[in-house]
Amino acid sequence: MLSNTGNFLLILSILFTSFIIYQSFACLKKTNDMIFKSIYKISLLQSTTILICFFTLVGAFMVSDFSLINVYQNSHTLKPIFYKISGTWGNHEGSLLLWVIILTIFSFLFLITNKNHPKNYRINTLIIQNILILGFLFFILFNSNPFSSISPIPKEGLGLNPILQDPALAIHPPLLYVGFVGSSIYFSAAMASVITNYSGKFFAQSIKSWVIISWSFQTLGILVGSIWAYYELGWGGFWFWDPVENASLLPWFAMTALLHSLLVLEKRNILYFWSIILCLLTFTLSVTGTFLVRSGILNSVHTFANDPSRGIYILLFLSLMIFASVYILFTKYKPTNDQINSNSKETFILINNWFMMFYLITVLLGTLYPIFTDAISNNKISVGPPFYNSVIIPVVIIFLFFMAIGPKVRWIKNKFLNFKDLLKIIVGAIAVNFIITYFFKSYSLISNLIIISSVFLIISTISDAIKKPKINFARIISHFSFGFLIFFIGLNHNFSIEKDFNLKLGETKKIDNYNFELKDLKLQQYDNYKAVIGKIQINDLSTNKKRTLNPEIRIYDNPQTLTYEASIKTNFFRDYYLTMSNIDRSDYYNIKFQEKPLMIWIWISVVMLSFGGFLSFIRNAKNN
Amino acid sequence: MKIKIFLTIFFISFNLNLGSNEPINESKIHKNLRCLVCQGQSIADSNSDFAITLKMVVKDLMKDGKSEDEIYDFLSEKYGDWILYNPKLNTGNLLLWGLPYLVLVFGGVIIVFLIRKQSKKT
Structure with a gap:
């Protein structure tokens, strides 16, 4: 029954979408500046239909309606209700439905919030956005239909992958989707802007809020994914440069560049075509990321079940998108006369864009290169963390200095730079670094420079805030927390301690300053898994403080999987991170212990970073 | 002038504090080797039989006095470049x-x- 309802709603959405496109073309022919009332109404209906369609699927998951293949493959009656619901978007088909929801809701919101912009621009945006929606709806209906039914109806589902049964992972896709699917609306707006010749300052104003809000959500989404990887994957790191992580980072770089170039476009009416390219690039990268992840081309921690036909469809869609946008850009391109003074804010924003493009190309190249070498020379290579770290980190140092100075510089032409102040700040930064190395531990040259440059950014941003009380606080918070982020990543990297050893029940081992004792092992039965819970006491010999950590080995029933749950003790100074795993044919357990200083501050920095974005969104909404 | 003196002192102290050249670090090597039977994990993060064996191989090679690069060369010859997370700097x-x-x-x-x-x- 739900299968029919779902399919009906999908077809209804396709009809509404087609009707919007049809009506929009009719509306374009009219010379007056009014948008048909019917377009508003159908848009609202379209959003509502697709939402109901999505909730139908959620409902199917909640009642475990195994007549749907999708529910059968990704759910199980014994799963907690929360994970039944999150299972809806924990798979390829359901997550595509979430895609379309964001495409349609953003389409509707853009239509109703941009009333002071010209009709043709708004209608063209609507048309392009709805072509995207149509593309995805067809994809869902014919290739990745979550409402496909199965007969005979199975009694029990196959269950959701246990490592996906986690609160952070449950909320992470919706956040990320608002981010990178949200970028579709400025893709459409950019195309419309070029087509209707609605350029410059006003165009910047119309998309600014959308860029900011998608950027903020993207930042949060990346954060939640990273936190999940930290405690769920059990290796104690928060970023592995995994292709899926990279896929979320690529649009983020483009968005960050766009966010800054729009400021120039808004203030100075220059860099128009560059901003357009960034708009197109952001969404193109979002789709590319989805393509790479879903088609199974890339080897990654969390690819969904692979199906080549999906890849081909998305690739086709992607090529069409790129081709259309490049074509429109070339036919409408007009060389502009951008006047930029070397000592001006514009230059520094260009520098921001320059570095963002560098990061983007590096990460893109690192992600795609293995595919190329495999295809061309049959030589499969890996591009992992050492590559990214050694290429990107040295450049980040220079970037942080520019990031600190840029906001101090004025628009159009700056009179002078206060070198004395800068010198004071850099001396301060070196002093902080010196204190850290003197009292704690010395580290490599590059780490020294990272700490100095990040502290430079932090101090310099704070001093900006103190000097000018009426300053843009969104910017202050974002720049400050970015400095914070790099600072804490640097410290965390240099002061982390890792121990890897084997223990058996009752045994005590002394390593450096710690005594580890495996005191107890108990077996516990839960609803959908059983767990071996270890009780490991860590005695810090320098302070004589005892801590108990309880790592788990979980055996999930549906599907049968073994997972290792890390036990983490967090405080403001450090995380204690411990995983335990069984060793075959032995009564020893492998223990991986990590002490990760200031871990929580890395998360806090990113939360503040995105908070800066939300603040900027509110500020921008007030101004317009 | 004051600032200059201040700065010089700091630069000197800062140079003195540079980390010493690290000896071959076993866990660093582990992190650079892909666990070929896992999904996107290094052997440092894995407990698979493959990872355990490879760790022993690394230990033996280190005992033989092989340098970090020699270990990578040895393993990539045996398992292909896919095993190295840090791609080699060569013409390809x-x-x-x-x-x-x-x-x-x-x-x-x-x-x-x-x-x-x-x-x-x-």
């Missing part, structure tokens, strides 16, 4: 290592060009 990977910096230089040239154009006019 020239583009990978070179293009990012090329982009960096190219971007810089564009910005300088944009600014120059302006200063010529005024």
Whole structure:
């Protein structure tokens, strides 16, 4: 029954979408500046239909309606209700439905919030956005239909992958989707802007809020994914440069560049075509990321079940998108006369864009290169963390200095730079670094420079805030927390301690300053898994403080999987991170212990970073 | 003047504090080796039989006095370059290592060009 309802709603959405496109073309022919009332109404209906369609699927998951293949493959009656619901978007088909929801809701919101912009621009945006929606709806209906039914109806589902049964992972896709699917609306707006010749300052104003809000959500989404990887994957790191992580980072770089170039476009009416390219690039990268992840081309921690036909469809869609946008850009391109003074804010924003493009190309190249070498020379290579770290980190140092100075510089032409102040700040930064190395531990040259440059950014941003009380606080918070982020990543990297050893029940081992004792092992039965819970006491010999950590080995029933749950003790100074795993044919357990200083501050920095974005969104909404 | 003295002192102290050359670090090598039977994990993070065996191999090679690079060479010959997370700098990977910096230089040239154009006019 739900299968029919779902399919009906999908077809209804396709009809509404087609009707919007049809009506929009009719509306374009009219010379007056009014948008048909019917377009508003159908848009609202379209959003509502697709939402109901999505909730139908959620409902199917909640009642475990195994007549749907999708529910059968990704759910199980014994799963907690929360994970039944999150299972809806924990798979390829359901997550595509979430895609379309964001495409349609953003389409509707853009239509109703941009009333002071010209009709043709708004209608063209609507048309392009709805072509995207149509593309995805067809994809869902014919290739990745979550409402496909199965007969005979199975009694029990196959269950959701246990490592996906986690609160952070449950909320992470919706956040990320608002981010990178949200970028579709400025893709459409950019195309419309070029087509209707609605350029410059006003165009910047119309998309600014959308860029900011998608950027903020993207930042949060990346954060939640990273936190999940930290405690769920059990290796104690928060970023592995995994292709899926990279896929979320690529649009983020483009968005960050766009966010800054729009400021120039808004203030100075220059860099128009560059901003357009960034708009197109952001969404193109979002789709590319989805393509790479879903088609199974890339080897990654969390690819969904692979199906080549999906890849081909998305690739086709992607090529069409790129081709259309490049074509429109070339036919409408007009060389502009951008006047930029070397000592001006514009230059520094260009520098921001320059570095963002560098990061983007590096990460893109690192992600795609293995595919190329495999295809061309049959030589499969890996591009992992050492590559990214050694290429990107040295450049980040220079970037942080520019990031600190840029906001101090004025628009159009700056009179002078206060070198004395800068010198004071850099001396301060070196002093902080010196204190850290003197009292704690010395580290490599590059780490020294990272700490100095990040502290430079932090101090310099704070001093900006103190000097000018009426300053843009969104910017202050974002720049400050970015400095914070790099600072804490640097410290965390240099002061982390890792121990890897084997223990058996009752045994005590002394390593450096710690005594580890495996005191107890108990077996516990839960609803959908059983767990071996270890009780490991860590005695810090320098302070004589005892801590108990309880790592788990979980055996999930549906599907049968073994997972290792890390036990983490967090405080403001450090995380204690411990995983335990069984060793075959032995009564020893492998223990991986990590002490990760200031871990929580890395998360806090990113939360503040995105908070800066939300603040900027509110500020921008007030101004317009 | 004060600042200059201050600065010199700090630079000296800062130079003295540079980390010493680290000896071969076993866990660093582990992190650079892909666990071939796992999904996107290094052998440092895995407890699979493959990872355990490979760790023992690394230990033996280190005992034989092999350097870090020699260990990588040995393993990549045996298992292919897929095992190394840090791609080698060779002709096949020239583009990978070179293009990012090329982009960096190219971007810089564009910005300088944009600014120059302006200063010529005024």
